[in-house]
Amino acid sequence: MSILIAFLSLAVERTLGYPDWLFNAIGHPVTWIGRLISFLDRRLNRATDSDELRRRRGVQALLVILLVPGLIGLALHVLLWMMFPTGLVIAAILGSSLLSQKSLAEHVEEVADALETGGLTLGRIAVSRIVGRDPEKLDKAGVARAAIESLAENFSDGIVAPAFWTGIGGLGGGAAYKAANTADSMIGHRTPKYEAFGRAAARFDDLVNLPASRLTGLLIVLAAFLVPGAHPRKAWLVMRRDAKKHRSPNAGWPEAAMAGALGLSLAGPRSYGGEVVDDAFMGEGGRREAESTDIRQALKLYRMADWLLLGLFAVVSAIMIFLTLLISGQGASAL
Template sequence: MAVIALLALVLDVLIGWPDAVYRRVGHPVTWAGRLIAALDRTLNKGRARRAKGALTVVVVLLAAMIPAVLIQAWLGPWVAAVLAWPLVAARSLDQHLRAVAVPLAAGDLAAARGATAMIVGRDVTRADTPALSRASLESLAENFSDGVIAPLFWAAVGGLPGIAAYKAINTMDSMIGHRTPRHEAFGMIAARLDDVANLIPARLSAGLIAIASGRRARAALRVTLRDASAHRSPNAGWPEGAMAGALDCRLSGPRVYADRVADEPWLNAAAPDPDAADLRRGIALIRRATVVAALLLAAVALL
Protein backbone atom coordinates (compact mmCIF):
# COMPACT_ATOMS: atom_id res chain seq x y z
CA MET A 1 0.00 0.00 0.00
CA ALA A 2 2.93 2.35 0.60
CA VAL A 3 3.71 2.10 -3.12
CA ILE A 4 0.28 3.54 -3.93
CA ALA A 5 0.88 6.44 -1.54
CA LEU A 6 4.37 7.11 -2.88
CA LEU A 7 3.34 7.06 -6.54
CA ALA A 8 0.36 9.31 -5.84
CA LEU A 9 2.68 11.81 -4.13
CA VAL A 10 5.19 11.74 -6.97
CA LEU A 11 2.48 12.31 -9.57
CA ASP A 12 1.03 15.18 -7.56
CA VAL A 13 4.39 16.90 -7.08
CA LEU A 14 5.34 16.51 -10.74
CA ILE A 15 1.99 17.27 -12.37
CA GLY A 16 -0.60 18.44 -9.86
CA TRP A 17 -4.21 18.42 -11.04
CA PRO A 18 -4.11 20.22 -14.40
CA ASP A 19 -6.51 23.12 -14.91
CA ALA A 20 -7.62 21.68 -18.25
CA VAL A 21 -8.64 18.43 -16.54
CA TYR A 22 -10.39 20.33 -13.75
CA ARG A 23 -12.38 22.41 -16.23
CA ARG A 24 -13.45 19.30 -18.12
CA VAL A 25 -14.25 16.80 -15.35
CA GLY A 26 -13.84 18.66 -12.06
CA HIS A 27 -12.09 16.96 -9.15
CA PRO A 28 -13.01 14.00 -6.90
CA VAL A 29 -13.41 16.36 -3.95
CA THR A 30 -15.93 18.47 -5.90
CA TRP A 31 -17.82 15.31 -6.83
CA ALA A 32 -18.05 14.37 -3.15
CA GLY A 33 -18.97 17.95 -2.34
CA ARG A 34 -22.00 17.83 -4.63
CA LEU A 35 -23.25 14.67 -2.94
CA ILE A 36 -22.71 16.15 0.54
CA ALA A 37 -24.47 19.38 -0.43
CA ALA A 38 -27.45 17.43 -1.81
CA LEU A 39 -27.74 15.35 1.36
CA ASP A 40 -27.41 18.50 3.47
CA ARG A 41 -30.28 20.16 1.60
CA THR A 42 -32.45 17.05 1.75
CA LEU A 43 -31.86 15.70 5.25
CA ASN A 44 -30.75 18.64 7.38
CA LYS A 45 -34.19 19.74 8.48
CA GLY A 46 -36.81 18.87 11.07
CA ARG A 47 -36.10 16.45 13.89
CA ALA A 48 -33.37 13.84 14.48
CA ARG A 49 -30.71 15.87 12.71
CA ARG A 50 -27.87 14.03 14.42
CA ALA A 51 -29.17 10.69 13.15
CA LYS A 52 -29.64 12.16 9.68
CA GLY A 53 -26.07 13.46 9.82
CA ALA A 54 -24.87 9.97 10.71
CA LEU A 55 -26.79 8.60 7.71
CA THR A 56 -25.09 11.21 5.52
CA VAL A 57 -21.68 10.04 6.73
CA VAL A 58 -22.54 6.42 5.89
CA VAL A 59 -23.86 7.27 2.42
CA VAL A 60 -20.87 9.43 1.49
CA LEU A 61 -18.36 6.89 2.77
CA LEU A 62 -20.01 4.07 0.85
CA ALA A 63 -20.12 6.18 -2.30
CA ALA A 64 -16.38 6.85 -1.97
CA MET A 65 -15.19 3.44 -0.84
CA ILE A 66 -17.18 0.92 -2.88
CA PRO A 67 -15.81 2.06 -6.29
CA ALA A 68 -12.32 2.34 -4.76
CA VAL A 69 -12.43 -1.22 -3.41
CA LEU A 70 -13.62 -2.61 -6.75
CA ILE A 71 -11.06 -0.65 -8.79
CA GLN A 72 -8.14 -1.71 -6.60
CA ALA A 73 -9.28 -5.36 -6.59
CA TRP A 74 -9.89 -5.56 -10.34
CA LEU A 75 -7.26 -3.24 -11.80
CA GLY A 76 -4.45 -3.46 -9.26
CA PRO A 77 -2.17 -1.06 -7.37
CA TRP A 78 -0.81 0.87 -10.37
CA VAL A 79 -4.23 2.05 -11.47
CA ALA A 80 -5.12 2.66 -7.83
CA ALA A 81 -2.06 4.92 -7.49
CA VAL A 82 -3.06 6.96 -10.54
CA LEU A 83 -6.58 7.40 -9.18
CA ALA A 84 -5.21 8.31 -5.74
CA TRP A 85 -3.04 11.03 -7.31
CA PRO A 86 -5.63 13.87 -7.27
CA LEU A 87 -6.35 13.20 -3.60
CA VAL A 88 -2.90 14.45 -2.53
CA ALA A 89 -2.48 18.23 -2.45
CA ALA A 90 1.24 18.93 -2.03
CA ARG A 91 1.64 20.88 -5.27
CA SER A 92 -1.49 22.99 -4.88
CA LEU A 93 -0.55 23.78 -1.26
CA ASP A 94 2.82 25.06 -2.41
CA GLN A 95 1.23 27.11 -5.20
CA HIS A 96 -1.35 28.72 -2.90
CA LEU A 97 1.27 29.71 -0.35
CA ARG A 98 3.66 31.10 -2.95
CA ALA A 99 0.76 33.22 -4.21
CA VAL A 100 0.83 34.89 -0.78
CA ALA A 101 4.60 34.93 -0.26
CA VAL A 102 5.56 36.67 -3.51
CA PRO A 103 3.40 39.81 -3.15
CA LEU A 104 4.00 39.91 0.61
CA ALA A 105 7.76 40.01 0.06
CA ALA A 106 7.24 42.79 -2.48
CA GLY A 107 5.17 44.84 -0.03
CA ASP A 108 1.94 44.44 -2.05
CA LEU A 109 -0.44 43.97 0.86
CA ALA A 110 -3.57 44.16 -1.28
CA ALA A 111 -2.50 41.20 -3.43
CA ALA A 112 -1.23 39.30 -0.39
CA ARG A 113 -4.56 39.83 1.40
CA GLY A 114 -6.46 38.57 -1.64
CA ALA A 115 -4.30 35.44 -1.85
CA THR A 116 -4.51 34.83 1.90
CA ALA A 117 -8.31 35.10 1.81
CA MET A 118 -8.30 32.14 -0.60
CA ILE A 119 -6.75 29.83 2.00
CA VAL A 120 -8.15 30.98 5.39
CA GLY A 121 -11.60 31.62 6.77
CA ARG A 122 -10.75 34.66 8.88
CA ASP A 123 -11.17 38.29 7.85
CA VAL A 124 -7.88 39.60 6.44
CA THR A 125 -9.16 42.77 4.77
CA ARG A 126 -7.12 44.95 7.17
CA ALA A 127 -4.39 42.46 8.09
CA ASP A 128 -0.80 43.69 8.20
CA THR A 129 2.32 41.73 7.26
CA PRO A 130 2.64 39.83 10.58
CA ALA A 131 -1.05 38.88 10.58
CA LEU A 132 -0.89 37.71 6.96
CA SER A 133 2.28 35.75 7.66
CA ARG A 134 0.73 34.09 10.73
CA ALA A 135 -2.47 33.16 8.90
CA SER A 136 -0.57 31.75 5.95
CA LEU A 137 1.90 29.77 8.06
CA GLU A 138 -0.94 28.29 10.12
CA SER A 139 -2.75 27.30 6.92
CA LEU A 140 0.46 25.86 5.50
CA ALA A 141 1.10 23.72 8.58
CA GLU A 142 -2.49 22.54 9.01
CA ASN A 143 -2.97 21.75 5.33
CA PHE A 144 0.35 19.93 5.19
CA SER A 145 -1.24 17.58 7.71
CA ASP A 146 -4.78 17.46 6.26
CA GLY A 147 -3.94 17.72 2.57
CA VAL A 148 -0.65 15.81 2.27
CA ILE A 149 0.30 13.60 5.21
CA ALA A 150 -3.17 12.36 6.19
CA PRO A 151 -4.06 11.25 2.63
CA LEU A 152 -0.67 9.57 2.28
CA PHE A 153 -1.04 7.87 5.66
CA TRP A 154 -4.45 6.45 4.84
CA ALA A 155 -3.31 5.43 1.35
CA ALA A 156 -0.38 3.57 2.94
CA VAL A 157 -2.78 1.89 5.39
CA GLY A 158 -5.69 1.13 3.08
CA GLY A 159 -4.69 1.83 -0.50
CA LEU A 160 -7.19 3.61 -2.73
CA PRO A 161 -10.15 2.82 -0.40
CA GLY A 162 -8.22 4.30 2.52
CA ILE A 163 -7.38 7.59 0.85
CA ALA A 164 -10.87 7.84 -0.70
CA ALA A 165 -12.48 7.36 2.71
CA TYR A 166 -10.22 9.96 4.30
CA LYS A 167 -10.93 12.60 1.65
CA ALA A 168 -14.66 11.94 1.98
CA ILE A 169 -14.44 12.43 5.75
CA ASN A 170 -12.31 15.56 5.42
CA THR A 171 -14.65 17.05 2.83
CA MET A 172 -17.68 16.37 5.01
CA ASP A 173 -15.97 18.06 7.93
CA SER A 174 -15.16 21.15 5.87
CA MET A 175 -18.75 21.42 4.60
CA ILE A 176 -20.97 20.35 7.49
CA GLY A 177 -18.67 19.91 10.50
CA HIS A 178 -19.24 23.43 11.86
CA ARG A 179 -20.55 24.51 15.26
CA THR A 180 -23.33 26.61 13.81
CA PRO A 181 -27.07 26.41 14.47
CA ARG A 182 -27.57 24.66 11.14
CA HIS A 183 -24.77 22.11 11.40
CA GLU A 184 -23.93 21.57 15.07
CA ALA A 185 -26.15 18.47 15.34
CA PHE A 186 -26.19 17.39 11.69
CA GLY A 187 -22.42 17.60 11.25
CA MET A 188 -21.33 16.35 14.67
CA ILE A 189 -20.51 12.79 13.55
CA ALA A 190 -18.58 14.07 10.52
CA ALA A 191 -16.55 16.46 12.69
CA ARG A 192 -15.73 13.82 15.30
CA LEU A 193 -14.78 11.30 12.62
CA ASP A 194 -12.45 13.85 11.03
CA ASP A 195 -10.78 14.40 14.42
CA VAL A 196 -10.16 10.66 14.73
CA ALA A 197 -8.94 10.29 11.14
CA ASN A 198 -6.38 13.07 11.64
CA LEU A 199 -5.18 12.00 15.08
CA ILE A 200 -2.11 10.06 13.90
CA PRO A 201 -1.36 12.11 10.74
CA ALA A 202 -1.27 15.39 12.69
CA ARG A 203 1.37 14.01 15.02
CA LEU A 204 3.32 12.51 12.13
CA SER A 205 3.22 15.90 10.43
CA ALA A 206 4.70 17.57 13.50
CA GLY A 207 7.49 15.00 13.55
CA LEU A 208 8.22 15.47 9.85
CA ILE A 209 8.35 19.25 10.25
CA ALA A 210 10.72 18.85 13.19
CA ILE A 211 12.99 16.49 11.25
CA ALA A 212 13.02 18.83 8.24
CA SER A 213 13.92 21.78 10.45
CA GLY A 214 17.39 20.36 11.14
CA ARG A 215 19.04 22.19 14.00
CA ARG A 216 15.67 23.56 15.12
CA ALA A 217 14.22 20.06 15.55
CA ARG A 218 14.47 20.09 19.34
CA ALA A 219 12.84 23.53 19.56
CA ALA A 220 10.08 22.44 17.18
CA LEU A 221 9.29 19.40 19.31
CA ARG A 222 9.51 21.37 22.56
CA VAL A 223 6.99 23.99 21.40
CA THR A 224 4.70 21.30 20.00
CA LEU A 225 4.61 19.22 23.17
CA ARG A 226 4.14 22.30 25.34
CA ASP A 227 1.55 24.25 23.34
CA ALA A 228 -0.36 21.90 21.00
CA SER A 229 -2.95 20.96 23.63
CA ALA A 230 -3.93 24.64 24.05
CA HIS A 231 -5.12 24.84 20.44
CA ARG A 232 -8.86 24.81 19.81
CA SER A 233 -8.38 21.77 17.54
CA PRO A 234 -7.19 18.42 18.94
CA ASN A 235 -4.97 18.02 15.89
CA ALA A 236 -4.07 21.32 14.21
CA GLY A 237 -1.95 22.48 17.16
CA TRP A 238 0.59 19.75 16.42
CA PRO A 239 1.83 20.81 12.96
CA GLU A 240 1.27 24.50 13.79
CA GLY A 241 3.27 24.17 17.00
CA ALA A 242 6.08 22.43 15.14
CA MET A 243 6.07 25.20 12.54
CA ALA A 244 6.20 27.90 15.24
CA GLY A 245 9.12 26.20 16.97
CA ALA A 246 10.99 25.47 13.77
CA LEU A 247 10.78 29.09 12.58
CA ASP A 248 11.11 30.63 16.07
CA CYS A 249 7.95 32.72 15.68
CA ARG A 250 4.56 32.84 17.35
CA LEU A 251 1.42 31.57 15.64
CA SER A 252 -2.31 31.38 16.33
CA GLY A 253 -3.48 34.07 18.75
CA PRO A 254 -6.48 36.40 18.30
CA ARG A 255 -8.08 36.60 14.87
CA VAL A 256 -11.10 38.29 13.31
CA TYR A 257 -13.96 36.45 11.60
CA ALA A 258 -16.93 37.98 9.84
CA ASP A 259 -19.16 37.82 12.91
CA ARG A 260 -16.78 37.65 15.87
CA VAL A 261 -13.28 37.99 17.28
CA ALA A 262 -11.73 34.70 18.38
CA ASP A 263 -9.30 35.10 21.26
CA GLU A 264 -7.19 32.01 20.56
CA PRO A 265 -4.10 31.20 22.68
CA TRP A 266 -0.66 31.75 21.19
CA LEU A 267 1.65 28.98 20.08
CA ASN A 268 5.24 29.82 21.07
CA ALA A 269 4.00 33.03 22.67
CA ALA A 270 7.40 34.41 23.70
CA ALA A 271 8.73 34.43 20.12
CA PRO A 272 8.32 37.37 17.70
CA ASP A 273 5.67 37.63 15.01
CA PRO A 274 6.57 36.08 11.66
CA ASP A 275 7.27 38.19 8.59
CA ALA A 276 7.42 37.66 4.83
CA ALA A 277 10.85 36.02 5.08
CA ASP A 278 9.50 33.54 7.63
CA LEU A 279 6.69 32.62 5.25
CA ARG A 280 9.21 31.80 2.53
CA ARG A 281 11.21 29.77 5.06
CA GLY A 282 8.03 27.94 6.03
CA ILE A 283 7.30 27.01 2.43
CA ALA A 284 10.84 25.66 2.04
CA LEU A 285 10.46 23.75 5.32
CA ILE A 286 7.29 22.02 4.13
CA ARG A 287 9.00 21.08 0.87
CA ARG A 288 11.77 19.39 2.86
CA ALA A 289 9.22 17.70 5.12
CA THR A 290 7.45 16.35 2.03
CA VAL A 291 10.74 14.89 0.79
CA VAL A 292 11.23 13.22 4.18
CA ALA A 293 7.72 11.76 3.91
CA ALA A 294 8.51 10.42 0.44
CA LEU A 295 11.71 8.78 1.70
CA LEU A 296 9.82 7.14 4.56
CA LEU A 297 7.19 5.82 2.16
CA ALA A 298 9.93 4.46 -0.11
CA ALA A 299 11.56 2.70 2.85
CA VAL A 300 8.24 1.14 3.89
CA ALA A 301 7.55 0.09 0.28
CA LEU A 302 10.96 -1.62 0.05
CA LEU A 303 10.35 -3.46 3.29
Protein backbone atom coordinates in the same frame (compact mmCIF):
# COMPACT_ATOMS: atom_id res chain seq x y z
CA MET B 1 0.07 -2.75 -3.03
CA SER B 2 -1.56 -0.07 -0.85
CA ILE B 3 1.75 1.24 0.53
CA LEU B 4 3.26 1.25 -2.95
CA ILE B 5 0.26 3.12 -4.36
CA ALA B 6 0.61 5.74 -1.62
CA PHE B 7 4.33 6.20 -2.35
CA LEU B 8 3.87 6.42 -6.13
CA SER B 9 0.89 8.76 -5.72
CA LEU B 10 3.02 11.12 -3.64
CA ALA B 11 5.76 11.04 -6.28
CA VAL B 12 3.32 11.66 -9.16
CA GLU B 13 1.45 14.50 -7.44
CA ARG B 14 4.60 16.25 -6.22
CA THR B 15 5.89 16.27 -9.81
CA LEU B 16 2.74 16.95 -11.81
CA GLY B 17 0.09 18.22 -9.42
CA TYR B 18 -3.50 18.19 -10.68
CA PRO B 19 -3.48 19.87 -14.12
CA ASP B 20 -5.79 22.85 -14.63
CA TRP B 21 -7.01 21.48 -17.95
CA LEU B 22 -8.13 18.28 -16.22
CA PHE B 23 -9.91 20.23 -13.49
CA ASN B 24 -11.68 22.35 -16.09
CA ALA B 25 -12.68 19.24 -18.03
CA ILE B 26 -13.95 16.90 -15.31
CA GLY B 27 -13.56 18.69 -11.97
CA HIS B 28 -11.81 17.06 -9.03
CA PRO B 29 -12.69 14.25 -6.57
CA VAL B 30 -13.26 16.89 -3.86
CA THR B 31 -15.81 18.69 -6.07
CA TRP B 32 -17.59 15.41 -6.77
CA ILE B 33 -17.71 14.56 -3.08
CA GLY B 34 -18.84 18.12 -2.37
CA ARG B 35 -21.86 17.69 -4.63
CA LEU B 36 -22.87 14.55 -2.73
CA ILE B 37 -22.51 16.35 0.61
CA SER B 38 -24.54 19.33 -0.63
CA PHE B 39 -27.30 16.99 -1.83
CA LEU B 40 -27.49 15.22 1.52
CA ASP B 41 -27.39 18.55 3.36
CA ARG B 42 -30.37 19.83 1.39
CA ARG B 43 -32.37 16.64 1.84
CA LEU B 44 -31.64 15.74 5.46
CA ASN B 45 -30.71 18.92 7.33
CA ARG B 46 -34.00 20.69 8.02
CA ALA B 47 -34.16 23.66 10.39
CA THR B 48 -37.63 22.57 11.56
CA ASP B 49 -36.38 19.22 12.87
CA SER B 50 -35.22 18.66 16.43
CA ASP B 51 -31.51 18.59 17.23
CA GLU B 52 -31.75 14.90 18.11
CA LEU B 53 -33.22 14.05 14.70
CA ARG B 54 -30.65 16.21 12.94
CA ARG B 55 -27.83 14.43 14.79
CA ARG B 56 -29.17 11.03 13.68
CA ARG B 57 -29.50 12.22 10.12
CA GLY B 58 -25.99 13.60 10.32
CA VAL B 59 -24.74 10.11 11.17
CA GLN B 60 -26.72 8.67 8.27
CA ALA B 61 -25.32 11.30 5.92
CA LEU B 62 -21.77 10.60 7.08
CA LEU B 63 -22.18 6.88 6.37
CA VAL B 64 -23.29 7.64 2.82
CA ILE B 65 -20.49 10.18 2.37
CA LEU B 66 -17.90 7.61 3.44
CA LEU B 67 -19.33 4.55 1.73
CA VAL B 68 -19.97 5.93 -1.76
CA PRO B 69 -16.41 7.10 -2.58
CA GLY B 70 -14.90 4.40 -0.35
CA LEU B 71 -16.61 1.57 -2.20
CA ILE B 72 -15.85 3.11 -5.58
CA GLY B 73 -12.20 3.39 -4.57
CA LEU B 74 -12.17 -0.20 -3.30
CA ALA B 75 -13.67 -1.49 -6.55
CA LEU B 76 -11.07 0.38 -8.58
CA HIS B 77 -8.30 -0.92 -6.31
CA VAL B 78 -9.35 -4.55 -6.79
CA LEU B 79 -9.79 -4.10 -10.55
CA LEU B 80 -6.39 -2.45 -10.97
CA TRP B 81 -4.72 -5.08 -8.78
CA MET B 82 -5.91 -7.66 -11.31
CA MET B 83 -4.22 -5.61 -14.06
CA PHE B 84 -0.81 -5.52 -12.29
CA PRO B 85 1.68 -4.03 -13.17
CA THR B 86 -0.12 -1.62 -15.53
CA GLY B 87 -2.88 -1.21 -12.97
CA LEU B 88 -0.35 0.00 -10.40
CA VAL B 89 0.54 2.98 -12.59
CA ILE B 90 -3.13 3.84 -13.11
CA ALA B 91 -3.80 3.48 -9.38
CA ALA B 92 -0.92 5.84 -8.59
CA ILE B 93 -2.31 8.45 -10.97
CA LEU B 94 -5.78 8.13 -9.44
CA GLY B 95 -4.34 8.25 -5.93
CA SER B 96 -2.40 11.42 -6.74
CA SER B 97 -5.72 13.27 -7.13
CA LEU B 98 -6.29 12.83 -3.38
CA LEU B 99 -3.12 14.81 -2.54
CA SER B 100 -2.21 18.50 -2.78
CA GLN B 101 1.56 18.86 -2.39
CA LYS B 102 2.18 20.99 -5.47
CA SER B 103 -0.88 23.22 -5.23
CA LEU B 104 -0.39 23.84 -1.50
CA ALA B 105 3.15 25.11 -2.00
CA GLU B 106 2.08 27.25 -4.96
CA HIS B 107 -0.82 28.90 -3.10
CA VAL B 108 1.26 29.67 -0.03
CA GLU B 109 4.14 31.01 -2.12
CA GLU B 110 1.68 33.32 -3.86
CA VAL B 111 0.98 34.95 -0.49
CA ALA B 112 4.69 35.69 0.02
CA ASP B 113 4.96 37.02 -3.53
CA ALA B 114 1.89 39.21 -3.03
CA LEU B 115 3.19 40.72 0.21
CA GLU B 116 6.54 41.51 -1.38
CA THR B 117 5.24 42.96 -4.64
CA GLY B 118 1.83 44.41 -3.77
CA GLY B 119 1.90 44.96 -0.04
CA LEU B 120 -0.97 44.34 2.35
CA THR B 121 -3.81 44.67 -0.17
CA LEU B 122 -2.57 41.94 -2.50
CA GLY B 123 -1.44 39.89 0.48
CA ARG B 124 -4.97 39.85 1.87
CA ILE B 125 -6.38 38.79 -1.51
CA ALA B 126 -3.86 35.96 -1.84
CA VAL B 127 -4.33 34.63 1.68
CA SER B 128 -8.13 34.74 1.39
CA ARG B 129 -7.83 31.89 -1.15
CA ILE B 130 -6.41 29.49 1.44
CA VAL B 131 -7.91 30.52 4.82
CA GLY B 132 -11.40 31.16 6.11
CA ARG B 133 -10.62 34.04 8.48
CA ASP B 134 -11.63 37.63 7.65
CA PRO B 135 -8.80 39.00 5.48
CA GLU B 136 -9.73 42.65 6.02
CA LYS B 137 -8.90 42.26 9.73
CA LEU B 138 -5.33 41.07 9.02
CA ASP B 139 -2.22 43.24 9.02
CA LYS B 140 0.93 42.11 7.20
CA ALA B 141 2.05 39.97 10.12
CA GLY B 142 -1.42 38.44 10.34
CA VAL B 143 -1.37 37.59 6.63
CA ALA B 144 2.01 35.91 7.02
CA ARG B 145 0.90 33.95 10.10
CA ALA B 146 -2.29 32.83 8.35
CA ALA B 147 -0.31 31.52 5.37
CA ILE B 148 2.14 29.63 7.61
CA GLU B 149 -0.64 28.13 9.74
CA SER B 150 -2.53 27.05 6.62
CA LEU B 151 0.64 25.46 5.23
CA ALA B 152 1.23 23.46 8.41
CA GLU B 153 -2.38 22.33 8.86
CA ASN B 154 -2.93 21.46 5.19
CA PHE B 155 0.32 19.52 5.08
CA SER B 156 -1.33 17.26 7.64
CA ASP B 157 -4.86 16.86 6.33
CA GLY B 158 -4.18 17.49 2.63
CA ILE B 159 -1.07 15.33 2.20
CA VAL B 160 0.05 13.21 5.14
CA ALA B 161 -3.42 11.99 6.14
CA PRO B 162 -4.65 10.93 2.66
CA ALA B 163 -1.28 9.27 2.00
CA PHE B 164 -1.48 7.50 5.37
CA TRP B 165 -5.00 6.18 4.78
CA THR B 166 -4.19 5.22 1.20
CA GLY B 167 -1.25 3.25 2.57
CA ILE B 168 -3.58 1.55 5.06
CA GLY B 169 -6.62 0.95 2.86
CA GLY B 170 -5.60 1.55 -0.73
CA LEU B 171 -7.68 3.74 -3.02
CA GLY B 172 -10.78 2.96 -0.95
CA GLY B 173 -9.14 4.14 2.26
CA GLY B 174 -7.76 7.29 0.65
CA ALA B 175 -11.10 8.17 -0.96
CA ALA B 176 -13.03 7.58 2.27
CA TYR B 177 -10.60 9.81 4.18
CA LYS B 178 -10.92 12.57 1.59
CA ALA B 179 -14.70 12.33 1.87
CA ALA B 180 -14.54 12.61 5.67
CA ASN B 181 -12.24 15.62 5.51
CA THR B 182 -14.41 17.35 2.90
CA ALA B 183 -17.52 16.69 4.99
CA ASP B 184 -15.89 18.31 8.01
CA SER B 185 -14.94 21.39 5.99
CA MET B 186 -18.47 21.73 4.61
CA ILE B 187 -20.80 20.75 7.45
CA GLY B 188 -18.59 20.28 10.52
CA HIS B 189 -19.09 23.82 11.79
CA ARG B 190 -20.36 24.97 15.18
CA THR B 191 -23.13 27.11 13.74
CA PRO B 192 -26.91 26.89 14.30
CA LYS B 193 -27.28 25.15 10.93
CA TYR B 194 -24.60 22.50 11.47
CA GLU B 195 -24.10 22.16 15.24
CA ALA B 196 -26.29 19.04 15.31
CA PHE B 197 -26.22 17.79 11.71
CA GLY B 198 -22.47 18.14 11.28
CA ARG B 199 -21.47 16.82 14.69
CA ALA B 200 -20.72 13.28 13.47
CA ALA B 201 -18.66 14.58 10.54
CA ALA B 202 -16.58 16.83 12.81
CA ARG B 203 -15.98 14.11 15.43
CA PHE B 204 -15.06 11.52 12.81
CA ASP B 205 -12.64 13.89 11.08
CA ASP B 206 -10.94 14.54 14.41
CA LEU B 207 -10.56 10.79 14.91
CA VAL B 208 -9.13 9.89 11.50
CA ASN B 209 -6.66 12.78 11.60
CA LEU B 210 -5.11 11.79 14.93
CA PRO B 211 -2.24 9.64 13.56
CA ALA B 212 -1.40 11.91 10.61
CA SER B 213 -1.29 15.11 12.68
CA ARG B 214 1.27 13.62 15.07
CA LEU B 215 3.31 12.24 12.18
CA THR B 216 3.20 15.64 10.45
CA GLY B 217 4.49 17.38 13.55
CA LEU B 218 7.34 14.89 13.82
CA LEU B 219 8.22 15.34 10.14
CA ILE B 220 8.45 19.12 10.62
CA VAL B 221 10.70 18.62 13.66
CA LEU B 222 12.97 16.31 11.65
CA ALA B 223 12.96 18.72 8.71
CA ALA B 224 14.16 21.48 11.04
CA PHE B 225 17.41 19.51 11.52
CA LEU B 226 18.02 19.72 7.77
CA VAL B 227 16.93 23.29 6.96
CA PRO B 228 19.50 26.01 7.74
CA GLY B 229 18.22 28.60 10.19
CA ALA B 230 15.45 26.39 11.61
CA HIS B 231 15.26 25.37 15.28
CA PRO B 232 14.68 21.62 15.71
CA ARG B 233 14.92 21.62 19.51
CA LYS B 234 12.39 24.44 19.80
CA ALA B 235 10.16 22.72 17.27
CA TRP B 236 10.04 19.60 19.46
CA LEU B 237 9.60 21.45 22.75
CA VAL B 238 6.93 23.83 21.47
CA MET B 239 5.01 20.99 19.80
CA ARG B 240 4.99 18.96 23.01
CA ARG B 241 4.02 21.98 25.11
CA ASP B 242 1.62 23.97 22.92
CA ALA B 243 -0.13 21.52 20.57
CA LYS B 244 -2.87 20.90 23.12
CA LYS B 245 -3.62 24.63 23.35
CA HIS B 246 -5.21 24.61 19.88
CA ARG B 247 -9.00 24.30 19.71
CA SER B 248 -8.51 21.45 17.23
CA PRO B 249 -7.13 18.18 18.67
CA ASN B 250 -5.04 17.79 15.51
CA ALA B 251 -4.13 21.13 13.91
CA GLY B 252 -2.05 22.17 16.92
CA TRP B 253 0.60 19.50 16.30
CA PRO B 254 1.91 20.66 12.91
CA GLU B 255 1.25 24.35 13.69
CA ALA B 256 3.09 24.23 17.02
CA ALA B 257 6.01 22.35 15.45
CA MET B 258 6.19 24.97 12.69
CA ALA B 259 6.01 27.82 15.22
CA GLY B 260 8.92 26.38 17.19
CA ALA B 261 10.99 25.66 14.10
CA LEU B 262 10.56 29.24 12.85
CA GLY B 263 10.90 30.94 16.23
CA LEU B 264 7.47 32.55 15.83
CA SER B 265 4.23 32.83 17.73
CA LEU B 266 1.35 31.42 15.68
CA ALA B 267 -2.43 31.13 16.16
CA GLY B 268 -3.86 33.55 18.75
CA PRO B 269 -7.12 35.54 18.35
CA ARG B 270 -8.62 35.45 14.85
CA SER B 271 -11.80 36.72 13.21
CA TYR B 272 -14.17 34.46 11.25
CA GLY B 273 -17.32 35.95 9.77
CA GLY B 274 -17.05 38.94 12.05
CA GLU B 275 -16.70 36.82 15.20
CA VAL B 276 -13.41 36.72 17.10
CA VAL B 277 -12.08 33.29 18.10
CA ASP B 278 -9.84 33.82 21.12
CA ASP B 279 -7.28 31.05 20.59
CA ALA B 280 -4.07 30.82 22.59
CA PHE B 281 -0.72 31.59 20.99
CA MET B 282 1.69 28.77 20.20
CA GLY B 283 5.44 29.27 20.04
CA GLU B 284 8.05 31.57 21.50
CA GLY B 285 8.21 34.41 19.01
CA GLY B 286 7.58 37.11 21.57
CA ARG B 287 7.15 40.48 19.91
CA ARG B 288 8.74 39.43 16.61
CA GLU B 289 6.23 39.91 13.80
CA ALA B 290 5.91 37.32 11.04
CA GLU B 291 7.10 38.43 7.61
CA SER B 292 7.10 37.14 4.03
CA THR B 293 10.59 35.73 4.67
CA ASP B 294 9.06 33.53 7.36
CA ILE B 295 6.59 32.18 4.81
CA ARG B 296 9.49 31.24 2.56
CA GLN B 297 11.33 29.59 5.45
CA ALA B 298 8.15 27.67 6.30
CA LEU B 299 7.99 26.52 2.67
CA LYS B 300 11.56 25.20 2.94
CA LEU B 301 10.56 23.25 6.04
CA TYR B 302 7.42 21.97 4.33
CA ARG B 303 9.29 20.80 1.24
CA MET B 304 11.94 19.06 3.32
CA ALA B 305 9.27 17.41 5.49
CA ASP B 306 7.51 16.28 2.33
CA TRP B 307 10.73 14.70 1.06
CA LEU B 308 10.99 12.89 4.40
CA LEU B 309 7.42 11.66 3.95
CA LEU B 310 8.28 10.34 0.49
CA GLY B 311 11.36 8.67 1.91
CA LEU B 312 9.33 7.06 4.69
CA PHE B 313 6.86 5.56 2.24
CA ALA B 314 9.70 4.46 -0.05
CA VAL B 315 11.39 2.58 2.81
CA VAL B 316 8.17 0.96 4.02
CA SER B 317 7.28 0.00 0.42
CA ALA B 318 10.70 -1.60 -0.06
CA ILE B 319 10.34 -3.54 3.20
CA MET B 320 6.87 -4.77 2.22
CA ILE B 321 8.06 -5.84 -1.24
CA PHE B 322 11.05 -7.66 0.29
CA LEU B 323 8.82 -9.47 2.79
CA THR B 324 6.33 -10.38 0.06
CA LEU B 325 9.08 -11.83 -2.14
CA LEU B 326 10.58 -13.64 0.85
CA ILE B 327 7.26 -15.22 1.79
CA SER B 328 6.53 -16.08 -1.84
CA GLY B 329 9.96 -17.66 -2.19
CA GLN B 330 9.47 -19.74 0.95
CA GLY B 331 6.09 -20.84 -0.32
CA ALA B 332 7.54 -21.87 -3.65
CA SER B 333 10.34 -23.78 -1.90
CA ALA B 334 7.82 -25.62 0.25
CA LEU B 335 5.98 -26.73 -2.88
